Amino acid sequence: MNIRKNLLISTLVATVLGTSSMQGLAFDFKGVLKDAVEKELGEKPVTTPDEASQTPADTNATDSTSATKTSEPEFNWKNPSKEEEISLGREIAGNLLGAAPLVNDVALQKYVNSVGRWVASQSERPDLPWRFGVIESDDLNAFAAPGGYIMLTKGLYRKLSNEAQLAGVLGHEIGHVVKKHQLKVLQKQQLLNIGAGFLSGKYAKDNKLVSKAIGTGAEISARSLDKSAEYEADRLGLSYATRAGYEPYGLTEVLQTIGQTNKNDSSVALLFKTHPHPDDRLVALGDAIGNKLDNIKNGKTLENRFYQLKN
């Protein structure tokens, strides 16, 4: 393990030094380091080889093992295993749940997990132990953390009117997890930190720990991803829900509803800050769809079994 990590650092440092040897004092170490990290993350797939061999039958056995705070294991930021990804997601999900607990309604949570599990089975990562939760907040928002932890607010659930819409929203978040959007942001940042710490002589083992990476509380959940990541998640979410047999336009209906909410309403403040405007998302989705849905018929909305909130 350690050899592998040292190798990474050496590679990065070698890249930096190699490139910089001919340059003056004002050389931008961080910039080159950043390039080197991006190259590392970009050229090699971050998926682990053992993941491909997983079958859906393994799903029940892949529950995360919780990392205790006191003896937090080191984290392979360059190429995290599925287990490491899940433990990272668990940390983030736990912090988010510290800000807003689960809605105390077992039937609701079971229903959302049923829809989510079926949609996730249409994704490229059906083997993850997917879990879904509705959290106590009147904001309109939804969150995904690495490894398959997905949450949406009660405020957003309240705006939905059928199962196809729920499937579209969950599909969007599933798309983030499948494409490892948040994980990649954290990886990049951590590899930079580790590298920069090494260069400045303050290289600390601490930087490899999960708790150091995700910062204070659940602030990571308030951060934006690239706009392109959001558009990609929209396309994937709609695709997964469509494959699952739902009426394809569920997600776009929710975007229409969100777009009608006054942008000064505090319930959408964070959502609007961290996502492209719903109008832009609708246009991008419309362009991506083109005529591809013209022959998709008989998708279901299932409003009859859509779970109604008790309050």
Added chain:
Amino acid sequence: MTSKFKALLFIAPLLYWQTVIAAETGTALKNDTLRKEPYADAKTGGSLTRGEPVDILKKQGAWLQIKTKKTTGWVRLLSVKRGTSTSGNQTAGVLAAASGRAGTGQVVSTTGIRGLNEEELKAAKFNETEVKTLEGYTLSADEGRQFANAGKLKPIVFANLKAAKGDAK
């Protein structure tokens, strides 16, 4: 809040749904071609300019029949933003009432509403009990399939959508 106003709140949802049926308005999200019928290869008749206000007459599948100042025709569902932005606040309030959200006025919202802003997220502490509860809901792929069968959901073949050409966003 006067009792007269309270009474108004009760009938507001009914009024809202009536207006939806009578004449829903919208705005063009993009430049597009109007068609005589709700099909991609139907004859064209007029055009739509981004930002142009429209009346939505009918929805059929993934198509909307709309009326512009000049003409009437069909466009794809996602070419039109439904509702008008100016009445956004009012619409949100009415929608909230229709969905059974307790209280509708701005005043009420400060007491019952639990937000999730950046400060609250930053101050959050890891909650082990809640994560365990969340993990307890995890279902297997088989359980998901059974749920789909119960709803007569049939999986279909459909390739992941790709970003439109020239759309680098």
